[in-house]
Amino acid sequence: MASLSLLLRFLVVVTAHVTEARWGPRSRLILTEGSHHPPGNTPSPQPGAGPEPGDPAPAFQVPTLDGKFSYDPAEGALKGPLVIHAFTNKSGFLESLWSSESSLKSLVEGLPDRAQVLFLSLDDSAVSDALWMREQLRLAAAHSSWKGVLTRLHFSPLPVFALGNWIPNVLYYWGCMGHNCGLSQAVFTSDGWKMPIVVKRLDARYDWLMARWSNNLYQLADVGDGCEPSASLGGAVAWVSEGNCSFFTKVQSMAKSNASGVLVYALPGNPIQDMNCAGTECFSPLGIPAAMVHLEVSVPQALRSGQVVKVSFQTTPSPNFFISIDQQGALAEMGWFLYPSFSFVNWQAQWFGFSASLQSKLQSPAKVTPVFDQVTMQGDKGAVATVDLPSDLWDFDTLELDASLSCPGRRDSSCAQWDHTVQLFVCCDPLSPHCNAELGRWITAFRRGSGHWLTDVSPLIPLLDSNKCTFTMKTAPWAMPWVVSLNLRFSVSNQTGEEFGKLRPFRVTSLYSGGTFDKNYNKRYQPTKFPVPSSTKKVELYAVITGHGSDENGCGEFCVTSHHFLINAVHNNTRRFDSAGTALGCTMRVKEGAVPNEHGTWLYGRGGWCDGLQVDPWRIDITKQLNMSDFESNTIVYFGFFNGQDPNPAQEPGYIIMSSFLIFYK
Numbered sequence: 001m002a003s004l005s006l007l008l009r010f011l012v013v014v015t016a017h018v019t020e021a022r023w024g025p026r027s028r029l030i031l032t033e034g035s036h037h038p039p040g041n042t043p044s045p046q047p048g049a050g051p052e053p054g055d056p057a058p059a060f061q062v063p064t065l066d067g068k069f070s071y072d073p074a075e076g077a078l079k080g081p082l083v084i085h086a087f088t089n090k091s092g093f094l095e096s097l098w099s100s101e102s103s104l105k106s107l108v109e110g111l112p113d114r115a116q117v118l119f120l121s122l123d124d125s126a127v128s129d130a131l132w133m134r135e136q137l138r139l140a141a142a143h144s145s146w147k148g149v150l151t152r153l154h155f156s157p158l159p160v161f162a163l164g165n166w167i168p169n170v171l172y173y174w175g176c177m178g179h180n181c182g183l184s185q186a187v188f189t190s191d192g193w194k195m196p197i198v199v200k201r202l203d204a205r206y207d208w209l210m211a212r213w214s215n216n217l218y219q220l221a222d223v224g225d226g227c228e229p230s231a232s233l234g235g236a237v238a239w240v241s242e243g244n245c246s247f248f249t250k251v252q253s254m255a256k257s258n259a260s261g262v263l264v265y266a267l268p269g270n271p272i273q274d275m276n277c278a279g280t281e282c283f284s285p286l287g288i289p290a291a292m293v294h295l296e297v298s299v300p301q302a303l304r305s306g307q308v309v310k311v312s313f314q315t316t317p318s319p320n321f322f323i324s325i326d327q328q329g330a331l332a333e334m335g336w337f338l339y340p341s342f343s344f345v346n347w348q349a350q351w352f353g354f355s356a357s358l359q360s361k362l363q364s365p366a367k368v369t370p371v372f373d374q375v376t377m378q379g380d381k382g383a384v385a386t387v388d389l390p391s392d393l394w395d396f397d398t399l400e401l402d403a404s405l406s407c408p409g410r411r412d413s414s415c416a417q418w419d420h421t422v423q424l425f426v427c428c429d430p431l432s433p434h435c436n437a438e439l440g441r442w443i444t445a446f447r448r449g450s451g452h453w454l455t456d457v458s459p460l461i462p463l464l465d466s467n468k469c470t471f472t473m474k475t476a477p478w479a480m481p482w483v484v485s486l487n488l489r490f491s492v493s494n495q496t497g498e499e500f501g502k503l504r505p506f507r508v509t510s511l512y513s514g515g516t517f518d519k520n521y522n523k524r525y526q527p528t529k530f531p532v533p534s535s536t537k538k539v540e541l542y543a544v545i546t547g548h549g550s551d552e553n554g555c556g557e558f559c560v561t562s563h564h565f566l567i568n569a570v571h572n573n574t575r576r577f578d579s580a581g582t583a584l585g586c587t588m589r590v591k592e593g594a595v596p597n598e599h600g601t602w603l604y605g606r607g608g609w610c611d612g613l614q615v616d617p618w619r620i621d622i623t624k625q626l627n628m629s630d631f632e633s634n635t636i637v638y639f640g641f642f643n644g645q646d647p648n649p650a651q652e653p654g655y656i657i658m659s660s661f662l663i664f665y666k
């Protein structure tokens with residue numbers, strides 16, 4: 001039941017998701033864009049105006065409630081990343097971040113071991129803010145079995161504007177989009193008032209509320225608790241109290257009453273909360289925006305005395321609320337927090353851990369063949385390079401792709417939108433059947449430029465069947481440009497097994513590709529005999545499979561598909577994408593390099609992939625499944641299922657991208 005409701009929940013969001021061809025940039029949904037800088041209008045940084053992401057963070061000291069916090073890169077290797085958070089209670093988002101029990105608990109329980117956080121306040125109230133933040137986290141830690149984290153949290157009573165070091169410069173200078181900065185506000189006006197009343201607001205979460213506030217001036221209508229539909233509100237914004245029913249019920253009943261939007265005010269003493277749906281509520285998308293605010297008594301007073309109150313919505317720029325210093329001592333952006341939770345701090349810190357271990361892996365000995373060095377990949381052509389391969393290829397049994405995708409500028413704001421498939425094709429001998437076989441696949445990170453991955457593709461070494469090869473890396477032709485770097489790393493594996501270490505892949509046979517995931521999907525696949533070369537010692541099945549698009553079941557991106565390679569009619573080798581459609585499926589893979597805090601809904605599990613991650617090849621040793629005494633008698637067939645059956649979508653079907661091979665070792 002839980003998984004059904006999750007699945008259904010994701011059907012609601014699927015329409016906000018695009019991975020491939022069918023939606024061009026034109027159909028981009030505004031809801032994933034920041035409100036400050038419309039796309040194409042991002043201010044370009046002035047040269048020399050301040051440090052950029054990637055620049056070394058200078059040493060600094062700040063006083064804290066417990067003494068002082070010092071950061072000194074000269075003290076040798078850093079133990080872990082440092083996240084710097086600047087709080088202001090003028091932000092409804094931050095108020096909710098700091099009031100929600102689950103948010104606080106996630107920091108206390110989930111901050112990676114070596115990460116530290118420095119908490120600052122942007123305001124005059126820095127002393128009381130620091131004391132309050134510390135108290136909130138102490139309370140959260142008191143309810144948790146894990147208290148060790150408190151020694152890694154530092155609270156400064158000195159406001160940001162008084163720090164006198166580089167931190168304010170970076171907080172103010174780095175542009176910021178979306179949720180991690182900016183003061184979202186509701187503005188009330190009434191003829192009887194000399195001044196507008198401006199209050200902070202927190203918009204309801206976008207994955208179920210598909211509408212945003214427009215620039216209109218709306219009339220405000222008092223509708224009590226908003227739990228029941230009322231007489232038509234004729235396009236007014238409903239003013240309703242917290243409580244008596246769920247947030248979702250309020251918004252739904254106000255939508256039925258022809259409200260243009262809903263403002264839910266917190267009951268006195270309560271914080272602003274993250275309005276979201278729960279359980280079966282999430283099956284119904286809503287067509288109007290909603291936000292939570294604090295109660296300003298003048299507003300209901302005016303409404304009750306029959307005066308007209310108007311409301312409009314604005315976002316006032318603010319400094320960035322989060323910046324960080326990675327393990328290497330470089331300044332880094334923290335990406336987008338989709339909703340108010342400290343989990344986003346944890347995910348970014350986990351990724352810094354991944355990045356540090358990747359850097360150390362890249363120090364291990366290998367013969368490196370550079371293919372792309374900061375090459376712009378765009379359009380039908382993609383990035384193309386012809387390179388000479390090492391002449392002693394046969395000495396290596398390991399081939400890794402060291403790939404990274406960065407952006408035209410140094411800030412994430414210059415990065416391409418959307419999560420598109422990136423494929424690397426190789427052609428060494430134009431006459432070979434393997435010319436332009438797929439060597440690697442990745443998915444772009446939506447508006448984040450830090451993706452860097454190491455993918456083991458050793459079984460595909462036989463595709464490099466000449467000493468000069470042409471590599472082509474491509475994404476959707478209409479995608480904004482990415483800047484790609486790619487090195488081939490050839491090495492000798494560190495195997496302890498006596499015989500295994502000596503086996504080398506010497507031949508590959510291409511098997512199946514995917515296609516439209518509809519009722520005819522499996523009709524194209526027939527059992528085929530495949531010859532096994534006589535010197536073969538081991539045979540492996542190697543497949544790279546991803547599901548895309550969205551029919552009424554969310555297939556193939558958000559539905560659980562299974563892929564079967566049946567050998568000799570009895571051995572059923574199965575790959576199932578169980579986490580597709582789960583709420584946090586891709587957050588589990590941040591430790592493996594999935595870029596966190598992207599500007600889309602990168603958190604959800606997907607069909608064989610995650611945003612901002614390489615697609616891991618699936619490898620399975622099938623030697624024992626084969627008849628090695630008759631090299632001509634073996635057969636294989638592939639089929640792909642949804643829910644254990646042939647797919648049978650009622651609406652526009654999704655599709656599977658697959659390359660699969662048999663790898664022969666001797």
Ligand SMILES: *[C@@H]1O[C@H](CO)[C@@H](O)[C@H](O)[C@H]1NC(C)=O
Nearest residue numbers: 089095128129132269270294
């Ligand atoms: C933040 O603001 C709200 C209302 O504006 C207030 O109730 C709350 O006490 C404030 N919290 C802090 C820590 O100042």
Ligand SMILES: *[C@@H]1O[C@H](CO)[C@@H](O)[C@H](O)[C@H]1NC(C)=O
Nearest residue numbers: 224225226240241242243244
């Ligand atoms: C919530 O429900 C109670 C009981 O029906 C009612 O007295 C109260 O006025 C409601 N709250 C609001 C703000 O309408």
Ligand SMILES: *[C@@H]1O[C@H](CO)[C@@H](O)[C@H](O)[C@H]1NC(C)=O
Nearest residue numbers: 229230231232233256257258
């Ligand atoms: C909402 O507006 C529509 C069109 O203006 C109208 O047909 C409908 O009756 C209204 N709903 C209510 C609850 O008044």
Ligand SMILES: *[C@@H]1O[C@H](CO)[C@@H](O)[C@H](O)[C@H]1NC(C)=O
Nearest residue numbers: 364365492493494495496497
């Ligand atoms: C090789 O493997 C052994 C045992 O697993 C390990 O101790 C050693 O560090 C490895 N060497 C390298 C270069 O990875």
Ligand SMILES: *[C@@H]1O[C@H](CO)[C@@H](O)[C@H](O)[C@H]1NC(C)=O
Nearest residue numbers: 568626627628629630631633
């Ligand atoms: C392997 O093939 C040979 C020749 O077709 C056959 O006699 C033998 O039974 C097969 N072995 C297995 C395990 O299927």
Ligand SMILES: *[C@@H]1O[C@H](CO)[C@@H](O)[C@H](O)[C@H]1NC(C)=O
Nearest residue numbers: 562564566569570572574644
């Ligand atoms: C292979 O496994 C899948 C899933 O367990 C099952 O639905 C399918 O019928 C099996 N096929 C064969 C031929 O055994």
